[in-house]
Amino acid sequence: MDDEPATEILRATYRALCTHGYANLTLQDIAAESELSKASIHYHYESKDELFAAFLEYLYERHTDHFESIDGDSAPERLRSLLSLLLTEEGDAPVTEFGTAMLEVKAQAPYDDAIRARLEEFDELLFGHLRDILADGVESGAFDDRVEPVRDAELLTATITGAHTREVAIDHGPDRLYEALTEYERVHLLDEDAPEVTH
Amino acid sequence: MDDEPATEILRATYRALCTHGYANLTLQDIAAESELSKASIHYHYESKDELFAAFLEYLYERHTDHFESIDGDSAPERLRSLLSLLLTEEGDAPVTEFGTAMLEVKAQAPYDDAIRARLEEFDELLFGHLRDILADGVESGAFDDRVEPVRDAELLTATITGAHTREVAIDHGPDRLYEALTEYERVHLLDEDAPEVTH
Numbered sequence: 001m002d003d004e005p006a007t008e009i010l011r012a013t014y015r016a017l018c019t020h021g022y023a024n025l026t027l028q029d030i031a032a033e034s035e036l037s038k039a040s041i042h043y044h045y046e047s048k049d050e051l052f053a054a055f056l057e058y059l060y061e062r063h064t065d066h067f068e069s070i071d072g073d074s075a076p077e078r079l080r081s082l083l084s085l086l087l088t089e090e091g092d093a094p095v096t097e098f099g100t101a102m103l104e105v106k107a108q109a110p111y112d113d114a115i116r117a118r119l120e121e122f123d124e125l126l127f128g129h130l131r132d133i134l135a136d137g138v139e140s141g142a143f144d145d146r147v148e149p150v151r152d153a154e155l156l157t158a159t160i161t162g163a164h165t166r167e168v169a170i171d172h173g174p175d176r177l178y179e180a181l182t183e184y185e186r187v188h189l190l191d192e193d194a195p196e197v198t199h
Numbered sequence: 200m201d202d203e204p205a206t207e208i209l210r211a212t213y214r215a216l217c218t219h220g221y222a223n224l225t226l227q228d229i230a231a232e233s234e235l236s237k238a239s240i241h242y243h244y245e246s247k248d249e250l251f252a253a254f255l256e257y258l259y260e261r262h263t264d265h266f267e268s269i270d271g272d273s274a275p276e277r278l279r280s281l282l283s284l285l286l287t288e289e290g291d292a293p294v295t296e297f298g299t300a301m302l303e304v305k306a307q308a309p310y311d312d313a314i315r316a317r318l319e320e321f322d323e324l325l326f327g328h329l330r331d332i333l334a335d336g337v338e339s340g341a342f343d344d345r346v347e348p349v350r351d352a353e354l355l356t357a358t359i360t361g362a363h364t365r366e367v368a369i370d371h372g373p374d375r376l377y378e379a380l381t382e383y384e385r386v387h388l389l390d391e392d393a394p395e396v397t398h
Contacts, residue, residue, distance in 0.1 A: 103306040106368035110299050120369045146386050151379045158376050162361025169305035170319045177357050180350045187345050188387045
């Protein structure tokens with residue numbers, strides 16, 4: 001193992017969540033996915049709650065890195081990259097098994113303040129990126145000036161969240177939504193008078 | 200009791216779900232919410248699974264009735280009534296406790312084909328209503344002809360689903376989204392040349 005044990009434990013947590021879901025997850029399941037013993041996991045994290053809090057932090061950092069690595073010379077390109085990241089296979093979108101575990105976590109949030117606080121940060125991260133991209137695009141003239149960054153980021157945040165819920169609940173993959181959103185961007189967001197964006 | 204015992208049991212199931220959530224729900228909890236004994240609930244439904252299947256069917260019928268009762272002389276008015284029904288307090292939107300139980304059910308769907316099949320029907324019911332309202336509006340000229348009923352119903356279905364998830368997971372009430380969607384309808388869906396719709 002090249003990694004720190006703590007990181008190895010968090011990666012094993014990811015794999016264990018995909019296999020067992022959140023509700024039934026035990027430290028033993030996580031040990032089984034790693035090269036560490038249950039005792040050495042205990043040495044790093046006293047309880048499942050403590051480990052899970054660290055796991056959500058790790059996940060949040062990865063999300064932040066991903067969002068910051070979004071490239072594109074223009075706001076429309078950056079919006080498309082973000083949507084692709086979140087809604088397509090290519091974009092390293094979370095596998096369905098992990099999405100299932102995360103939906104369990106969301107359903108648990110009303111009973112667990114630490115989880116809820118972390119989920120709020122995830123939501124704000126997404127909302128903030130969308131709002132900033134939309135605002136940049138309006139300022140540069142790439143997006144129509146009927147685009148309202150806060151309003152449209154609110155819509156898109158809900159839409160992306162809903163796509164992830166539907167993928168788990170009814171096995172409705174987000175690819176159809178990705179196409180619909182790409183069309184939505186073209187029809188409703190892009191300024192018709194702006195020069196064509198290169199794809 | 201004026202109602203049939205079966206209906207009384209299903210109403211008690213609703214109340215018990217709000218109090219206990221889905222994962223930990225027992226027939227005893229449901230009995231405690233009704234005037235019936237656990238034995239007489241058993242007489243009607245052999246297991247929690249059987250009772251829950253009947254409950255989802257009852258809920259689906261109520262949804263269908265609600266959707267069919269949507270009034271409004273024009274497609275934009277009907278769209279606004281549907282959004283209000285699903286996203287505002289006035290609209291008899293499900294209380295948060297019930298939304299929490301339903302999110303647990305959604306997270307459970309990958310492991311339970313009967314639940315998944317029922318959730319698919321709920322999703323199709325919503326999608327179908329949205330698509331039909333949008334198509335009517337395009338045909339009557341109330342909506343802009345850049346509106347694509349299937350594409351935009353796909354977006355709105357995901358958006359509404361996401362609003363319900365965010366309400367549970369991060370306590371983000373859907374009222375801000377309702378305003379955003381009303382604005383979205385005005386800016387992106389309504390045909391600017393159509394006569395003003397009365398509110």
